[in-house]
Amino acid sequence: MSYFSDPYEYDHETINEVFDDNDDNLGNYRIGHYEDDEFVITYVGKGNIKVRLNDHFKDEYHDDYFTFSPEEDDEEMFIQECEDFHDNESTLKNKNHPPVPKSKKCPVCGKEGGK
Numbered sequence: 001m002s003y004f005s006d007p008y009e010y011d012h013e014t015i016n017e018v019f020d021d022n023d024d025n026l027g028n029y030r031i032g033h034y035e036d037d038e039f040v041i042t043y044v045g046k047g048n049i050k051v052r053l054n055d056h057f058k059d060e061y062h063d064d065y066f067t068f069s070p071e072e073d074d075e076e077m078f079i080q081e082c083e084d085f086h087d088n089e090s091t092l093k094n095k096n097h098p099p100v101p102k103s104k105k106c107p108v109c110g111k112e113g114g115k
């Protein structure tokens with residue numbers, strides 16, 4: 001079970017404070033904003049969190065806040081990303097299903113990899 005941090009403001013200063021350059025910074029992340037008091041998730045992803053968050057400054061997936069869960073296990077990251085995707089499908093900007101590795105299946109919808 002992953003534990004996600006409280007949301008941080010999504011700016012370069014905060015990213016540099018939260019993530020060390022010397023770490024791999026692997027894990028899952030969610031990007032979003034507040035509507036009233038509710039955190040609305042508009043993008044979910046995994047990988048090197050610091051690198052990915054910096055990349056999203058340049059695309060439409062940038063938003064006001066991010067939250068993350070450190071994780072080094074590929075399988076765990078994949079499962080978490082699929083759950084995050086399906087849990088938040090209605091508010092996500094990117095509606096493409098996360099890539100499913102060959103010989104794996106999405107734990108939520110059963111989509112198979114390598115096809």
Ligand SMILES: [Zn+2]
Pocket residue numbers: 082086097106107108109110111
């Ligand atoms: Zn799925």
